[in-house]
Each structure stands twice: as structure tokens, then as C-alpha cells.
Amino acid sequence: MWGVLRAALRATGRVGWPAALCRPMAASGPAAVARGSANTAGIIIIGDEILKGYTQDTNSFFMCRRLRALGVSVARISVVPDDVEAIASEVAAFAARFTFVLTSGGIGPTHDDVTFEAVAKAFGERVILHPELVALVHKFFGKTEVQCPEMKLARVPESSRLNYGTDRHTGNTFKYPLVSVHNVYIFPGIPALMERALDGLAHLFQSKQTHFHSRTIYVASDEMFITPVLDWADATFRGRVSLGSYPDWTSNYYRVKLTLDSESEQDLEEAYRFLMRELPPGIAVPLVTDCVSPAAVEVYGLAESGSALGQKVAAALQTIEEALDRYSLVQLCVGFNGGKDCTALLHLVHAAVQRQFPARQERLQVLYIRTVSPFPEMEQFIQATVQRYGVQLCTVEGSIREALAHLKEQQPQLEAVLMGTRRTDPYSRTLTPMTGPTGTSGSSCASSLSPTVSSMTRAGASMSCWTREGPLRCHRTIPAPACPGAVGLCLLPYADGVDGPLALRLCSSLCSP
């Protein structure tokens, strides 16, 4: 029965097993990756359902984050099937190589729950009915028969210890313990239970001497461009600071994320200063996580910068401000279909409203004219945008004509819809800002609106959105309707260029997680 473990010990050349079991072991052997003195952990995720692709394992991600925060270096994760031999050989190999082994899954009552049996086999132990667990089965399930399914929970390796965790919030001791065998901790597979157990037993893994320190640098350039500096930094700090380089294709703010990790804060800071000094100037950028709160400052800053782009933004803001002077927020809404043009428009309108009415109670109203079968990514982006900007979304179905008629029926107080189109679109070149009835108040205006709406829609609305996997582009043409004349329409043609880099930048960065 000691066979599996003995073979594993022979394979790694380790001796002195019983002594090593009594205290946490330092990592060694070819697979020991922690370069410092930290305790190591191996995680074994048990379950056919993961290997078959039915279920995504999230437990190892949680365990890795928690263990790192506790000063433990996770050296390996293995996903194995519900198979006694497979689990036993992995447990034996991991127990001999890492300070801690955490398993997850396979401790329920059914035939495919074989973890206790496998751990016993790994250590050459028998499985016994543990008296304390038998009492708990009786207490919780009211069962005492040795052969009942519930009693399988009490059948554990003979050297098992029972670890009662503590609820972090209440301070109460958990009623059911976690079983451990030597340095192997046997967690449940249900994520909520596993997370609760690990949080409640953090003291078992917490390192007194090890704290991981880390810093991140975001770089707005291609990885190839900084490779020589990274090689140099790695050669300089190897063994003291671990340096990771991760391209990100979804962010429009940065292209590479650099991570620096060390057990020494001093080494970390030295490496950080090294990189900030040696990286080409200007390519280390701040991480933008909220582009909405500072919108007014940023947008007006750009408008007042005098740059070519700034001048175009200033022209667009002037049109928006004119609309805000003429209509109250209750009378106004912004057309929004999830595309990059209207996302840029919404951002500019938000900036103008934020500046003009910083203490307003009303939400900015947004009109989404829903097509028959919108792309799911688009709908998600629209919902995310509603949350991000805190706007009031009004969804109307059908063609622009039907939608505007329905909107006026539902919200008769509306006087104007801000819409974005591009100066460079065909049919848009001849448009001027504030096309449509101005000054009139919700009255019928079919004749004066028709040409505008026709022009806009005949041009074909171009909608695009970005997914996390990269750009998804789709083009659909909205058939040209006759104008219902129910709602005053305020058309906002961007200046050339504004819809290009600005809109794309906004759209993709807003989509990033």
C-alpha cells in the first residue's frame, strides 16, 4: 500500500519522509518554482466533469489568490479524474514535493466520490470510520447505520485530523470540520463551501515570514519594442524579482502589462525604478479604470488644448451646449445604439451635462431603437453603458419612424433627440447642426424633418461593438422611413476625425472588463 508514495519518493530522490511529514517542507526538486524561501502549495482539482468540459474549474483560481495573500507560493495545479489510482499517485507526488497540498472535490456520498479512499492509498493507510465524524453524521442527518450513504462522509484515512474553521464574520466555529491527512487538506468541490472553508482555515496556511510584494506597469507599446529592456531587467534581478510580461489585446489604453513580484520590498522597488528609468520615455501609462467620472475635465481639457482633435471636439461641444441651453434634461434624450459614433456622442454629452449641471437630480435620457434581432454583445454593451453613465434607458422597437412615434406617445414631454452621424458619411456632408425644427415645442413637423431623417437612414447606420475577444463588426442598413414628424430631431454631425480615433478609443476602452 505504500507503493505509490514510495515510488514517488524514489522518483524525486527524497528521503526521510516521516520526519518531513511532521513539519512543512521547503520546496525542492526540479518542479520547485518558488525562488525564495516561501512555503509552496500544490492544488489538485478532482472531477471528471472538468476534464469533460461540462464545468469550468473556478476553485483553483480562488485558492491561488488566497494562498498568495497568505504568503504561500502555488507551484502546481493538477486536474485529475474521479479515479482512485490517478488521485492517489498525484497526491503522493505532490505531498512529497510541496509544503501543502489542497485537494478539491470528490468527498460526497456517491460512487464517484473517491477522494478519501485515494488519499488513504497515497499514504498507505486504511480507511476507517472516524468516531467524531460518525457523531456528526448522526447529529446532522439523524443516521447511525454503518451502511447508509451519509456514513460515507465519516469514512476517512486513519491518520486524519479534523480542522474546525472559524467564520470570519461572526467569529463562530464551523460545525463541520475539514479533514486533513499529513500535509494534504481535503476541501469540498462546491465553490461556496470550499471558499468558506479556506477562509475559515486561513491560519493553517498563513506564513509568518513571507509576504509577497508586487507592482504593475502598463505599457502603451508593442511587446517586441520593450523586449531588450525586459531581458536586461530579468538578467539583473533574476532570483530576487520575478518579472512577467503579458500582452493585452482588449485594452485600448495599454498593450502590455508588466508584473513585478518579490518577497523583498526593497528588491521590488529597485527593479521598479530600474524599469521606469530604462523603458523608453512616455510608454509607461496609468491604468484607466473609470473614464466616466473625469469626463468633463478630460473632454474640456482636450477641447481647450488647441490641438487639431481638440478643435473638432470643441465644435461638437458647442452644438451640444446649444441643445442644453434650448431644452431641459427632461425634454432631451440622446440616441444610442451601442455603436462607436453614438458612444463618442454620449461621452461628449455626459461631459457637457456634468459640467453644466454638476448637482442635477435628473438622469440623462438615452433612446435605444432596438432592431429585430440585435447582437447579444451589443445588448450587453448597451446595458453596461447604462450602468456606467447612470443614464435612463428608453428602449423602443421597430423602424426609426415607428420608434419615434411610439416614443412621443410614451413620453410626450420629449422635445429633442441628440443623434450622432459622421461628416464623412455619404449624405451627411450637407447637414448642419440643429437640423430640424428648433424652437418649436413638440408640435407636428413632418415636412421639415423628413429630409434629415431620410438622409441619415439612407446613408445606412453603421453599428459596431467590441467584444472581449476582439472586434466584432457588423453592418446593417436601416430601411429609409418616411418621417413621423412627432419628435423634434437635433442632428449632431461630428467634425471629421472626431469619430475616428476618439470614438474608437472610447468604445474599445469602455468595453474592456
Added chain:
Amino acid sequence: MWGVLRAALRATGRVGWPAALCRPMAASGPAAVARGSANTAGIIIIGDEILKGYTQDTNSFFMCRRLRALGVSVARISVVPDDVEAIASEVAAFAARFTFVLTSGGIGPTHDDVTFEAVAKAFGERVILHPELVALVHKFFGKTEVQCPEMKLARVPESSRLNYGTDRHTGNTFKYPLVSVHNVYIFPGIPALMERALDGLAHLFQSKQTHFHSRTIYVASDEMFITPVLDWADATFRGRVSLGSYPDWTSNYYRVKLTLDSESEQDLEEAYRFLMRELPPGIAVPLVTDCVSPAAVEVYGLAESGSALGQKVAAALQTIEEALDRYSLVQLCVGFNGGKDCTALLHLVHAAVQRQFPARQERLQVLYIRTVSPFPEMEQFIQATVQRYGVQLCTVEGSIREALAHLKEQQPQLEAVLMGTRRTDPYSRTLTPMTGPTGTSGSSCASSLSPTVSSMTRAGASMSCWTREGPLRCHRTIPAPACPGAVGLCLLPYADGVDGPLALRLCSSLCSP
């Protein structure tokens, strides 16, 4: 240099390696888990960032799903650090045990990209500059210097093969190949690139003789209750059908999901019939993924069933239908704050509207009175509910008094708000349906409304929602306002019991993913 691989071969007792490399190998050894004749795969995910908990691995989940669909049984997943020795020893062990090995990550230009070097080491090969890859680096990056960072992409094990995938959508051949060495396929770590490459190279892994068949049974009882039957089924079909049992704590429709898998459709159907026959009657339940479309049929079916619950639902429907007779959909909205009472109400109103106006264009309007700091789970549930029922959400901030005043200003056509409270709540016992002004049309009605609103709000609104981790409950009291008298209020007191099992059932099942 052959050391690592030779040791691995010795450890598993395999001989005849060079011959085995020429064709896919059947699985063997203690870790071979496929019980049938299927080709096996081992997945090696390479990256410090995953072990440190910075990044969640999603590549193995994608690979498992795709490989299974291709008839390949994934036997093991291993996550290893960016370390030549660690990668080499795992590649050597996996290459000897599984038909295919898929690695992911570590093939970029920077110092922490060491996969090619490690795979070469596993097979005792040298790393060479591959002429075809050198040409591609020149083509794509315009670089020819041997020492430039880009050239690292061309430095691969000497026996490398280049596999050009085919775009599934366009049928075009990819411009950049995937490198493989013997039975090891070296995928990129960026998910979008990895997924594209695997989909484009499916033919390399597709099995001609193996198809996995599977069935699922959802059981509305505790796992302990069915364990004897599962044990019996497992003993009867072991080796032919693999049976998995997975408790689900988040669904209110079922408690255990059983999966049956087999390479033989006949064996699978036999095992399925066995279980359906031997499981206690009535506990196998259909999986409900859409409770909205059949709402009218289900709700009216219940109302007409004559059961105690049915009678209460019938009484509630009568009140709703009276409101629908009196007000048009444009004049009506349903109060909704994400709690279980109003979720049940929304479901009943949706059923009544679906039955009365099946071809309607208008969306049902829903009023969400947002508190100052709502729980994020609640907001998510509200957004999900809006999507699920296809309703038009109107969010208003502040107290009920302020909210109703603001609502009337924004949407003056509104005449009535359907709200749900419980007959068993204090202050609700004395209420009758259609409390408030009936027949009046948006006129001021402060005095007649005050008692109702006061009663409702003094009772304290109980809001609860469910998260995927289990129930999250929260209770907050809305301060009793004076009625603004702006909007007619139609109060819908449920009959006793309707808000109990029905509301809870609705709420938790709707929340499940």
C-alpha cells in the same frame, strides 16, 4: 539531454518510444482514465500569472469542450510555471502517456517565454532557427537580424512541424502556423489566438471511430436519497457508461444533476432507461431554462387547477385583468424593486398581458424606485429581469413620494402603478384591491391615496434576492412619505400563500444562470 524523457519512460514502464511517436498511442499506465478506446489528451497550461492568481485560466475549459466534441478524452490538466525544467518534465511525462499533448502559453518574445526551449529539452532536441519561420518573421515584422526579439518566434525544437490551420468561416489558410513536436502541439496563451488555432486545426485531433454520447437527468431530491440507485447503476454499467452526480445549490428546480457518458449510444440509452426506471417516481424533472415564454399557459393552468394555490393565483389574476381592462399598457406600469413579491407580481402580470395581448407592440412598463445604495446583486437581478421579460424599465431615484412625482413629470400619460404587497404583512390586511382613485385620469388625488401609500410603506418593504452562491437577504425600511397624489396607485394584495412558495420559487429559479 534525453534524461528527463528517459526517466519518465522508465517511471511509466513504457518502451519503444520512437515507434510510439510515429502514431497516436493508446492510453496506458495508472493515470489513463478513458475507459473506452478513445484517444487521450493531456493539457499543460504554462504561466506564473495563473499560479499567482493574477489571471484565471480559461484556455483549458475551451480545450476540454472542443476536444471532447472531436472524440478525444482529456485525461489530465496541469498548470506549470514559466520554468524550463518544470515544463520539460511535464511535457515528457504527458507525451509518453497521452495520445496528444496540448500546451498553452510561453511562446512570445520575452524572457519569460520558454516553452519552445522546454519542449526541446523534453525530447532531448536542440533549438534551431526554422527557415520557414525565419521567412515569416521577415514577412510580418520586416526583421532579419538573428538577435532581434522577433526572431525568438522562429527558434524551435529541431523536429518541429508547422501546421497551417484553416479559418472555419472563410475557408482560408492561416498565414501563421502552429508548431508541433512529435505529439505535442504548442498553442499560444492569448485566448482568442488559442481558440482560433484549435478550431482551425480540429482535423489534427478529430477521431474517426470515437463519438461521445451523453445524457443528463435532473433530480429534484437530495443526493443522499438516490445514492443507492446510483451505486447500483454504476455497478451495472461500470466500464461502459460513466455516471456523474453533481449537487446544485443554486437551482430551485432541481438539486442534483446526473450525467451519463458513453462511447456506445446503445449502452447509454440502456443506462438511461435503467435510471429512469429505478429512480424514485416523480423526482426526475425537466430542466426549466425559460419560464417566461410559457408563463401564460403555466400560470393560467395553475389558476384553473382548482388547487389551494391555484385559487389564490386566480384571485390575483382577476385583479390584474381588471387593471388591464381599465388602463392601456401605455397608462400602466408595474412596480419592481427586485424582491420576491414584486417578481411574482411581474410574472403574473406578464402572463395576463401575454394572454390578453399576444400580438402587442408595446412593452410592459416597469417602475424601479432606486434607493440610495442598492446592493449590486439586486441591480444585476433587475437588469436580468428586464432582459428576460422584455420590459421597459423606468428607474426613478429617491423616496416613493419623490419618485412618483418625478415619474409623473417624465411620463404624464401614466395612470396606474401595479404594486405587490403581502396580505400577511402588518397594515396590509385591511387593504382591498384597486385601492386609490379608479376611473380618474391622472388628476390630483392626494387625499384618497395617502392611506394606501402610508400603509404600504409603513409596513416596511422587504427586499430579497438570490445570488449564485445562495440566498442573500436584506431588509430595509422605506420611510413613510406623504403621498404626492400625482399617480393613481393600484394596489394588488396577494392572497395568503401566493407570495410564499410561488414567489420564492420564481425568484430563485429566475436568478439561476
